[in-house]
Amino acid sequence: MTPDQIIDMFLDHYRRRGHRDAPESSLIPPPGDPVLFTTSGMHPLTPYLAGRPHPAGRRLVDVQRCLRTTDLDEVGDATHLTVFDMLGSWSLGDYGIATSVRWGHELLTEGFGVDPVRLHATVFGGDDQVGPDETAWATWTDLGVPVEATGAENWWSNGPTGPCGPDSEIFVWTGEGPPTGTPTGDDRWVEVWNHVQMRYHRHDDGRLTALPMSNIDTGMGLERLEMVLRGARSVFEGDGLRPWVDAVRDRWPLEGPDLRIVVDHLRSAVVVLGDGVRPGNTGRGYVLRRLVRRALTVLWRDDPERGLTELPLDPYADTLRRFRQPAGAQPLRAVLADEERRFRGLLRRGRPLVDRLRARGPLTEPDYRWLHDTHGLPRDLVDGLLAGAG
Template sequence: MTPEQIVRTFVDHFHRRGHRCAPETSLIPPPGDPVLFTTSGMHPLTPYLAGRPHPSGRRLVNVQRCLRTTDLNEVGDRTHLTVFDMLGSWSLGDYGIAQSLRWGYELLGDGFGIDPGRLHATVFGGDEQVGPDQIALETWTALGVPVELTRGENWWSNGPTGPCGPDSEIFVWTGDGAPTGTPGGDDRWMEVWNHVQMRYHRHDDGRLTPLRQSSIDTGMGLERLEMVLRGGRSVFECAGLTPWVDSVRGLWRLDEESLRVVSDHLRSAVVVLGDDVRPSTTGRGYVLRRLVRRALTTLWRDDPSRTLSELPVEPYVDTVRRFRQQAEVGRLRELLSDEERRFRGLLLRGRPVVDRCRSRGPLTEQDYRWLHDTHGLPRDLVDGLLGKGG
């Protein structure tokens, strides 16, 4: 299936079950949300998950572009991306977890043709405050899907306080041969879909009280699902990543991890720019700057003459289209080139400063702090491009 066919299959499945489309938002969260970027499809729906009536009803479905800064250091492996599309469905005080899991099982098997024998679920096994999720356990058992019970791994929360509750994650076997082991012990089990029960509110003192409305929030990464359906070994083989991977590989010789980092970060930067974020020293702009400069740091380790102006226009065009943005591609390329020029200037100014520090001996933690706070030179830049301090 193409990504477009996957999205259509997902949305149609829930339309037939009474869900209506919730509008997609940009990567910029709604006012009052403390998170820098939209990290999941539920973020724009937070007021409705808390009990406010949604104009489209109590059953919703959509696709939402997301960005997770928590995964930045994981990018380079086979499954993590900075920006991705999230397929989501919601029950706002309507049906419960058993119905959600049964519909999910039907979609994966009947809709996407995934062999049920390749599925494994994890379920909240209980802790000192809340007992095991017996309904989810019984639902999966009745469907013939093996279950692994966990604690914290299957407890969803939006932070130390606020809405929270048990979840059940669906994993698909991506290894060769028959499935073995469990998701907790074998990383060939890849998580594709999480079904969250928002049932509680956690208070500052750790107490849990029931929410006025119990809701279901599910999220499935489009690129991971595409990887499963293609029989691929990584998300970087998927349609939305290959324009970047092929362009970067065609221009520069990089090891596999570096190739993935550069491809992911440049693609992500284009999406962030397309939602009107600009590089800066704080907040969202700093995340964008970090993406661009980490990609450049990786490129310049072997050859500082490499430049983003060598990249063809096709990956930009493809990314803007796939993420349903209206940005002008020429302007996006200009913005990346401007940031590259600023970064080159920072390197020229920073190298003699770092050399003076190193002349006194190996760099200390105090040196790193001073280089960052006074000259804007982050540690990874100092170590990666300006010489390790020993």
């Protein structure tokens, strides 16, 4: 199935069960929100999960573009992305986890055609404040899906404080032959969907108090689901990443983690630019700058003459369409080209500084701090491009 077909089937499944469309939000949270970017489908709905009535009702569904800086260091493997589409459904004080689990199982098996034998669930096993999630466990067991109980892995929160609760994660077997083992012991079990019972608010002192109503919040990454449905080994084989993979490979001999980092970071940078962020030294601008410069660091490691203007506009336009952004491809490529010029200038200024320090011996922690704090040279840049120069 194509990503567009997956989205249509997901939305239709919940619309037929009384869910209304929740409007998609920008990657940029509203003023006053302490988070730099929208990190999940539930993020824009936080006031409604806390009890405010939603104008569209108590059952909602949407597709939301998300960015997670916490995954930056994991990007380069087969399944993690910085920017991705999240398919989400919500019950605001309406139905409970048993209904959510059953509807999710129905969509995966009857809608998307996943063999039920390839499914495995995990549930919250309890801690010193909240008991085990017996309802989710019993529901999965009744559906014939094996269950593994865990601890903190099955407790969802959007930060150290705020709405939280036990979750039930759905995994699909991606290995050869019959499924074996459990999700915590075999990485061939790939998580595709999370069903959260948003029932509590965690306070600064760690206390949990009940929210005004018990909610359900589900989230499923589009690109990862597409990978599973295709029987692929990597999200980078999907339609949303393929234009970037092909464009990068056509120009430069990159493979493995290097290829995936460059593809992910450039695609993510385009989506961030599409929501109005521009490169800078702080906040969202710094995250964008880090994405672009990390991609360039990988590209220039073997050939410093490589340039982003060598890439065609097609992947830019494809990404903007898929993430429902009206920005033009040409102006965004011009922004990246300007950021590349700035980065080249930083390298020219930084190389003599690093060479002088290296002449005294290996770089020390105070050296790295001085290069970063005084001259804006981050450690990954120094290690990746400058320390090995000359």
